[in-house]
Amino acid sequence: MGRRTGSVAAAAVVLAGLAACGSDESTPTLTWYINPDNGGQVELASRCTEAADGAYTIRTSLLPREASAQREQLARRLAANDSSIDIISLDPPFIPELAEAGYLAEIPDDVAESVTENVVQGAIDGATWRDELVAVPFWANTQLLWYRRSVAEAAGLDPENEAVTWEQIIEAAQSQDKYLGVQGIRAEALTVWINALVTSAGGEILDNPEAPADEVQLGLETDAGRAAAQIIEDIARNGLGGPGLANEDENASMLLFQGDRGSFMVNWPFVWSATLAGVEAGDLDQSLVDDIGWAQYPAVAEGEDSRPPYGGINLGIGAFSEHPDLALEAAQCIVTPDNQAYYMVTNGNPASNTEAYDDPDVQETFPMADLIRESLEAAAPRPQTPYYNEVSTGLQNTWHPPSSVTPDSSPERATTLITEVLKGERLL
Amino acid sequence: MSTTSAAAGEVGRAAGGGDGDNGGKVPLSDRARSERRLGWYLAGPAFVVMLLVTAYPILQAFYESLFKYRLTDPDAREFTWLNNYLVVLTDGVWWRAVGVTVLITVITVAVEAVLGFALALVMHRALRTLRPVLRTAILVPYAIITVVSAFAWFYAFSIDSGFVNSWFAWVPGISENTNWFGEFGTSVFVIIASEIWKTTPFISLLLLAGLAQVPEDLQEAAKVDGATWWQRMYKVTIPNMKAAIMVALLFRTLDAFRIFDNVFIMTQGANNTEVVSFLAYRQTISRLEIGLGSAVSVLLFLCVVLISFLFIKLFKVDLASARGER
Structure with missing residues (x-):
């Protein structure tokens, strides 16, 4: 009984707190739901509050760390018409679901035009649903091929000047007895990898991503799907992903890459700032940094361009916001090239606006800034469907652990499972 | 909580004792009846709370389980009888x-x-x-x-x-x-x-x-x-x-x-x-x-x-x- 009374009392305190928040109406307070970062979005919120000069105040509210958990919280709140959601930091794959459900406020054409000026194509695509811009591009992420110069040289590769293929880096790692940094964990990171492999091979995971659930067609049972499975199989079967491949996320890949047996790694640019920070803290040696090179994401077939992963954050405006106009204004303030440059330099998250890359600080902090921009132009988004969660989880269930992946069975298993789940005939 | 239910048990036992061996056909004595009432007074609030926090969600869940219903697509909600159970149990x-x-x-x-x-x-x-x-x-x-x-x-x-x-x-x-x-x-x-x-x-x-x-x-x-x-x-x-x-x-x-x-x-x-x-x-x-x-x-x-x-x-x-x- 005591516990129950306790929780009732706690709930009362929380309610009182909420009431207190809403009562100050002199300056409208906008709530910006942010994903965890190194404090950059909080700083941008206070900069834009200052710039607004009393028109509005931006308050941030932190979402969970995992992208899937962010989506769960936002979808539940928005389904309940939560008016406290003004601005939302959205992971692009989940934008179609929220847009289709009518949870994102419309963006007027003139605003859409101004916020897409000088923005990389990948980021515009990621913020678009049914040919309408439904979110404001903020920062855009892409993966590069990171490599240890010493290993590449010993294997006779020169990724900086000559695009490399997966086959080449697999052979190099094998001949040098090293590990490849890839993401084999049963999580979103695995979908990112599979999507990059399939699209680089010229295919698509979904043929008709905008179709209703029971009409969605998968594009995995194709040469592209099988080529993707073949690469994962080659890496896993030969133990090239290291002993922890089945749990390897982006961070674990980085640690593997920094270790004695590191060779090549596909990963987001955060690894650069993280490695520099490691050197500064004395955990890593400067010689490691000197040994690190970067190049475009590996291709599947020789002579063909790769389609690197696209990620990042776009800003949605909550459809139930009490101040949608102010929220839109605030979002435009947040994404100015100056703010994006600041965010990139301090938090390591690449800008979506190409102008930001001309900033001297950006160029100095990220020697590979131009490559990141090029990679973003070539990047392929993950399937843009309102059923992205089902597609991604279905892929993760059928293509994990990596050692079970084969070109003959995995594409077929994924196709069957995802099709049946979308028709409502299977559990996930 | 435990005090309440123990007391209710005590009362129940006392009342049961009052019934004698004739299986409850003999009318209860005043004392037994008032003890039973006291038992309900003591245990009743807890019983009501239990109904609210357990029975209600269970019934609600059963009701929802008869629908094909996706939270982000409320318009497509459709009554499908026990189809969801069929999907689960055949999977x-x-x-x-x-x-x-x-x-x-x-x-x-x-x-x-x-x-x-x-x-x-x-x-x-x-x-x-x-x-x-x-x-x-x-x-x-x-x-x-x-x-x-x-x-x-x-x-x-x-x-x-x-x-x-x-x-x-x-x-x-x-x-x-x-x-x-x-x-x-x-x-x-x-x-x-x-x-x-x-x-x-x-x-x-x-x-x-x-x-x-x-x-x-x-x-x-x-x-x-x-x-x-x-x-x-x-x-x-x-x-x-x-x-x-x-x-x-x-x-x-x-x-x-x-x-x-x-x-x-x-x-x-x-x-x-x-x-x-x-x-x-x-x-x-x-x-x-x-x-x-x-x-x-x-x-x-x-x-x-x-x-x-x-x-x-x-x-x-x-x-x-x-x-x-x-």
Whole structure:
């Protein structure tokens, strides 16, 4: 009984707190739901509050760390018409679901035009649903091929000047007895990898991503799907992903890459700032940094361009916001090239606006800034469907652990499972 | 809470006594009637609260489970009778999750019963001065939040930051490169080990209460008759605390069957370690398929009801006698 009374009392305190928040109406307070970062979005919120000069105040509210958990919280709140959601930091794959459900406020054409000026194509695509811009591009992420110069040289590769293929880096790692940094964990990171492999091979995971659930067609049972499975199989079967491949996320890949047996790694640019920070803290040696090179994401077939992963954050405006106009204004303030440059330099998250890359600080902090921009132009988004969660989880269930992946069975298993789940005939 | 229900039991027993042997046909005496009323006054509020917080959500879940309903697409909501149950029960994923859950439940409860009993004996026999310290020490794991203990075990066994691999590298089968969360057997082992570590204190505490109920004079009589320690254990101690053992097992079985935190933190259901609660979570919270998820939850509820029923009918667990009322 005591516990129950306790929780009732706690709930009362929380309610009182909420009431207190809403009562100050002199300056409208906008709530910006942010994903965890190194404090950059909080700083941008206070900069834009200052710039607004009393028109509005931006308050941030932190979402969970995992992208899937962010989506769960936002979808539940928005389904309940939560008016406290003004601005939302959205992971692009989940934008179609929220847009289709009518949870994102419309963006007027003139605003859409101004916020897409000088923005990389990948980021515009990621913020678009049914040919309408439904979110404001903020920062855009892409993966590069990171490599240890010493290993590449010993294997006779020169990724900086000559695009490399997966086959080449697999052979190099094998001949040098090293590990490849890839993401084999049963999580979103695995979908990112599979999507990059399939699209680089010229295919698509979904043929008709905008179709209703029971009409969605998968594009995995194709040469592209099988080529993707073949690469994962080659890496896993030969133990090239290291002993922890089945749990390897982006961070674990980085640690593997920094270790004695590191060779090549596909990963987001955060690894650069993280490695520099490691050197500064004395955990890593400067010689490691000197040994690190970067190049475009590996291709599947020789002579063909790769389609690197696209990620990042776009800003949605909550459809139930009490101040949608102010929220839109605030979002435009947040994404100015100056703010994006600041965010990139301090938090390591690449800008979506190409102008930001001309900033001297950006160029100095990220020697590979131009490559990141090029990679973003070539990047392929993950399937843009309102059923992205089902597609991604279905892929993760059928293509994990990596050692079970084969070109003959995995594409077929994924196709069957995802099709049946979308028709409502299977559990996930 | 416990005071209220104990009082209600007391009243019920008194009223039952008033009925005599004629099976309730004799009108109740004024005293019995007022005692019964007092029982309702005392237990009533708790009963109403229980209805509100358990019966209402259960009925709501059952209602939702009859619909095809996706939270982000409320307009497409459609009444589909029992179709969701058909989908769940004809799916191998459900049966595999049930199998994994049963496996985890059986192993954890069996190991915990033995370990818990041993710990209860230690606490029972410990010197009076040592007893409080010992009891606190044994209870510490139970006081830790499950998510926290799951993280602690996860990081201990994790391949990049864990210490288990380097400490136990001398054990055959364990090396620096053992990936505990890379396959089914090892993942389930860690999940079970963490669960056992966390909840053995609970079972041992319930068994300690049972041990305290075993009459000391029976023990002494057996000793005088020349019974060995084992004989006293099997013929006197265990039969006298059967009710306490069964209640402890029942509570732990129900708890273990609903395992979620360890799996969620350690594997997220990878390597076929998906359990029934996790399946319900994935359909309802991740997929936002309220209908299908509710069907899984209702089935989970029915499993729990079935377990309680089996325990009470098959093993004749008597909850009242476990409280020492008979």
